[in-house]
Amino acid sequence: MQWDVVVKRIEGHQAVVSFQDGEEVVMPLKYLPPGCRVGDVLKIEIYFNPFGTLDRFNGVKTV
Numbered sequence: 001m002q003w004d005v006v007v008k009r010i011e012g013h014q015a016v017v018s019f020q021d022g023e024e025v026v027m028p029l030k031y032l033p034p035g036c037r038v039g040d041v042l043k044i045e046i047y048f049n050p051f052g053t054l055d056r057f058n059g060v061k062t063v
Helices: 050-057
Strands: 002-011 014-019 024-028 041-045
Touching: none
Parallel strands: none
Antiparallel strands: 002 014, 002 041, 014 024
16 A cells, blocks of 8 residues: 655654645654655555564564
């Protein structure tokens, strides 16, 4: 899945990003691209990693 979000605010070491439906999420700046500024549009992608999930259940540290 992927979404476009807008950087609404940057507060200290965190940024507030807004999804198209108006939902806002606070994220650490370290997870945003370098030089990211208020008003920038970012694409967020999230994928299910079944092998990572299996590794966690089998005691293998993947993260």
